[in-house]
Amino acid sequence: MHSFRNDYSEGAHPKVLQALAEANLTQTDGYGLDPFCQEAADLIRRLCRAPSAEVHFLIGGTSVNLVTIEALLQPYEAVIAAATGHVAVHETGAIEATGHKVLTAPAPDGKLTPELVEGVLAAHSSEHMVFPRLVFVSNTTELGTVYTTAELSALRECCRRNGLLLYLDGARLGAAMAAGGPGLPELAALTDAFYIGGTKNGALFGEALVLTVPCPHYRWYMKRRGAMLAKGRLLGIQFKALLEDGLYWELARHANEMARRLRDGIAGLGYEPVVRSETNQQFFVMPEGVVKALGEKGCAFECEAAGDGLMQVRFVTSWATPEGAVAELLELLA
């Protein structure tokens, strides 16, 4: 039975795999200094309408987050994130391991606002405290919600007023864009850095970082944290395949569509979503008995205790989720 545990349960979309196979025996220089990466970076700059942006390819989300935060901050500077932010919770202290504190603000829907950011600033005003310097947001958020262009613009304005950098984690950027969130040109205009997540949307692995703020020694930071792939070309090849004909957006639309069917079906059975999500992660609260029974029937998903005999359940769809799998899950639940 199909697993809804996450969006990295399979390999790559067949077109990506094919591109890797076609380039396989071509010799290139290592470490991302190859024509494939060059072409993919040029393509990304064009899609972002940001001809002077720097583009770097990294292997995974934690890696790109930690390297970029380290590269953009001075040691005494800190990150501001939602309390649910990936860097705050789910990276085993990777940011602190580079010496930076992650300050958090409570955000029930996973989204920071100018008010939340300025509340953190107000509480950090002396040399006996860290210096807040970079606002970390994810699109989609860790709860599947989406920052709109207006919301991101408001954050950008808040950052400008307060001398802050704005960084956007795009592990699920495809899903966010396919659900009406800001597109690549908006992201390049509104953030200092963001990444286009490949791992969760069709690639074997890989994230493409777009830096609009200057960071001339970024590659030193990459190498120093073990984040520079010897055969860097693998990343360029994959991103070219994903981005050049719109495949990236097509895959994300499919994932979102599967998620919406799932959501509407589950809601139709009387369950309440935790937050309203238009993207490929759907959170519901369900009785333990229901969750257990679902698991016993072979359905795979993540869940955690929510008190009072309830559990919070997460269903994740992806480019690889078949329509039939959604129907099957809904049948089981019914």
Added chain:
Amino acid sequence: MHSFRNDYSEGAHPKVLQALAEANLTQTDGYGLDPFCQEAADLIRRLCRAPSAEVHFLIGGTSVNLVTIEALLQPYEAVIAAATGHVAVHETGAIEATGHKVLTAPAPDGKLTPELVEGVLAAHSSEHMVFPRLVFVSNTTELGTVYTTAELSALRECCRRNGLLLYLDGARLGAAMAAGGPGLPELAALTDAFYIGGTKNGALFGEALVLTVPCPHYRWYMKRRGAMLAKGRLLGIQFKALLEDGLYWELARHANEMARRLRDGIAGLGYEPVVRSETNQQFFVMPEGVVKALGEKGCAFECEAAGDGLMQVRFVTSWATPEGAVAELLELLA
């Protein structure tokens, strides 16, 4: 024209790519907790005759070196390496970035000896100095030379006497084993940790770490440094393909054989090798004019100034080096 610049200029050996394609749509858990990684780890334990060894799969050499050194050492402890050691020179301070000093000893052939190690120990005897704790060796070394089983045993005995850990970087372990160096069972018996390098011997990417010393929270260290791949299965699939039918050794033998032909051919033209190498890296000193001419004819390799109008040149072969390419290079040189 074929490039001799390094052994990571191509993608993967076709059998490895095929294994990835076959498993592509099978769903598994992420982060290396999948059946492919489990099978590959079991296979490695069998090949090492080390049923209780821990096996972890990481993405690249710098990554596995920095995570493992951090996991095995206390913060005040230091590494001992040859002055040419990869962790000492070519990782942009990745080990220091985890807070550990790398102490070096001069080793013209790239190989540490008990005498060199004990010289470092003798110079570090107080709480005002770092505490040497882990001996780092590479097989093959960065110069292409090979530690014999006897040499590694002597180092092991030295480590035991002095309370040191012994770690072996196997970025080019295939080449070392194919040239008569210690095999997997010897390595598992003689080191506390070593890795089987995939990137430079047939994989797209990936290194398999074998830990014979207990390290129960190793995965925390991986995650914290961004070194835990979401689709960890990619590593398990590749190592299974490389190791299950002897492909790994076959590829290394080919690379070494190509290198030996190259070496003997170049030596036959009157050039002196820098050190005697039986493996896939060959270093020669040549006049600048010769080197320049070679480059202009389209031959790719690494070189650096060696003074007096001379250059030190490195030619690297791999599983992908065609016999004809060696002949062509020799012809050009002649």
Added chain:
Amino acid sequence: MHSFRNDYSEGAHPKVLQALAEANLTQTDGYGLDPFCQEAADLIRRLCRAPSAEVHFLIGGTSVNLVTIEALLQPYEAVIAAATGHVAVHETGAIEATGHKVLTAPAPDGKLTPELVEGVLAAHSSEHMVFPRLVFVSNTTELGTVYTTAELSALRECCRRNGLLLYLDGARLGAAMAAGGPGLPELAALTDAFYIGGTKNGALFGEALVLTVPCPHYRWYMKRRGAMLAKGRLLGIQFKALLEDGLYWELARHANEMARRLRDGIAGLGYEPVVRSETNQQFFVMPEGVVKALGEKGCAFECEAAGDGLMQVRFVTSWATPEGAVAELLELLA
């Protein structure tokens, strides 16, 4: 006019200064390996009834906190502190600078409880999160409140159940002990490590760390963070003077007594304390106009905006606060 800004506005108690002057020209070894430190450490072990405890002398609170946390934790392990905890807020990210995350729990009176600790544990259950390992408490807390022996025992029991270390920051330990908090033998029995704060209770500077958990290389950690004083004897001399005839407790009792007079006087004028404090820090909420007027009359204290035209004011007394100064402040306020 006397300042109530903090408890480190003056030099040392005259007896401490005299002890330094008397020992001034005696030659000793450096780095704390001298008879003065030896005697002070022995005295502390006797007062703690902990003959096998290790005692180390450090220069200031941030320094002893960061060195000890680094020495007791593995890199992936984290601290649990109250949201108001000094390590969480007021050390400019010093703990994160050693790579460790500080997890916090909201504690309106500044005190952690087993429930708060276990709430943090429950939320940190996977290798994708840091591993909570050390509970950080301060006595007195940052709000002037005091952990009773019963409360500390309950935390200890909670730590034992959950495999956690318990560390107590004693920057104001004198005030806590003088207000009925656990004494040295209780602290040595109930914590894995705690320090006796000198800076804020009579010394020029200095904190005495008592380690009941083994930490054989603690001095390496000290030196590595620049926390080993060349003339370490200065710390031994001061602690001997403070502790050998009960001076330390006498000074703390005076500070607390001055604070209580101040508190009762201010309460008598109709102001509400923020929390009930029996120790040398007193927090009140007052109208901005009152606070401003007080400042203009030359009274020194710390304050921060509390919204609605109010300010939160902190008055701190010390061994050096004259009785007359309290009366003078109350008169000004009246």
Added chain:
Amino acid sequence: MHSFRNDYSEGAHPKVLQALAEANLTQTDGYGLDPFCQEAADLIRRLCRAPSAEVHFLIGGTSVNLVTIEALLQPYEAVIAAATGHVAVHETGAIEATGHKVLTAPAPDGKLTPELVEGVLAAHSSEHMVFPRLVFVSNTTELGTVYTTAELSALRECCRRNGLLLYLDGARLGAAMAAGGPGLPELAALTDAFYIGGTKNGALFGEALVLTVPCPHYRWYMKRRGAMLAKGRLLGIQFKALLEDGLYWELARHANEMARRLRDGIAGLGYEPVVRSETNQQFFVMPEGVVKALGEKGCAFECEAAGDGLMQVRFVTSWATPEGAVAELLELLA
């Protein structure tokens, strides 16, 4: 019998102690934001003829070295030091603990030269290596030798050519200046940062850092490493006492004079100095038997095995060394 083990065996010069006693009960703000520090900083700027220099007071040499190097470098940048440099050998990896590699060049007399520096640069030319950025020198060096103004100027010029910062560790700056080395105005003109060492020349403790390169958040770096003393005034008071009437130079001249008598006396007995030193550290090679006998007669000094039945012995004098002690030592040796 007087100890020649080091120059931090006693407390402070009596005038320094008296200044501390006189200011003892004056109340001031903490953390160095007090009038004493302000006055001492102004005095230092005047003595340096550097009205816009920043002056910070820190507690000890390792502390000022690690905080300043961290404050001046980006994470991927490295230090260049003599192989005997304090940061390279005797700080338990304190620099590496901040993530920076220390690159070394062999310098038999403890002094770097432009040639040595440029040799290190030539070997570090790619993003796979650390980026050398700061030249670390000590005056006096760890061997007691002294950089002349001409030598320092040559290094400065080399740094300018190569985009490097120049930092001078002045733990024994008094001895260097008293022996003809560059004075404060020269140091302020020729370095980006240097410190005036108090601990080894009359203070209880303390080093005064002079920054001529901008570093606006230096105090954040201090606090974050536990290097900001609560009663920062203690440092200002001491440096004012040492510097305002030339006491600092007077003490250093005495130390050097005692050392020269010792040196000439020992040389007169036929022993060879290891290097020619005009300052308060004197290194000699002597037979083990002689060294042992000297120790048994109660003479204290540092020594280490030098092979062939010989030992390298270090005698250190200070402001507190009585003339009679030198005579006594020479008598014992004779």
